[in-house]
Amino acid sequence: KQEVTQIPAALSVPEGENLVLNCSFTDSAIYNLQWFRQDPGKGLTSLLLIQSSQREQTSGRLNASLDKSSGRSTLYIAASQPGDSATYLCAVPSGSARQLTFGSGTQLTVLP
């Protein structure tokens, strides 16, 4: 059974700082890994999807990496802004099934 872990559970940084969020998964036989953002009480916004054949994916100030063999992914946020404050979730499809297994998220606060 796939299990996804995210560390740290919460992170508070001053504006402008670069930061890294971590995600690990137990079953390396994944098709892809997806990073989401969730604002309080809202739905999920897809940030990046990395296919299993890729090592990195970039979108603006965000860069996600994937190391399938070690079961890890990182989300790098450059020059953080208060608007980046949210909960960040990583998720992987569960084996041959299509549904996503989510980590418990990292709650990020960027202080002005």
Next chain:
Amino acid sequence: EAGVTQSPTHLIKTRGQQATLRCSPISGHTSVYWYQQALGLGLQFLLWYDEGEERNRGNFPPRFSGRQFPNYSSELNVNALELEDSALYLCASSPGRSGRADTQYFGPGTRLTVL
């Protein structure tokens, strides 16, 4: 292009009642997924529909059920509501059974409160 839409935004019910939640996928998407996000429990997979059929269900009791209509919209029904069913219910859609997992796009959710 319109995203995934869900209705209602909020729903308040009492124990024992039934709740019906609705989801419209992105145009052209045939797969719809339902997830439950209860306080302190994280996001849990409920149901997956594609081309009108239930393809998979998570570890939830049978009183959680649903269906997908010919236009690919979907309905989630929760019977005999219990207090612990209070949660944010999220619907997601993806292009369909292309042979590999696709990006899932999420709606804003329905907040169900059971009193």
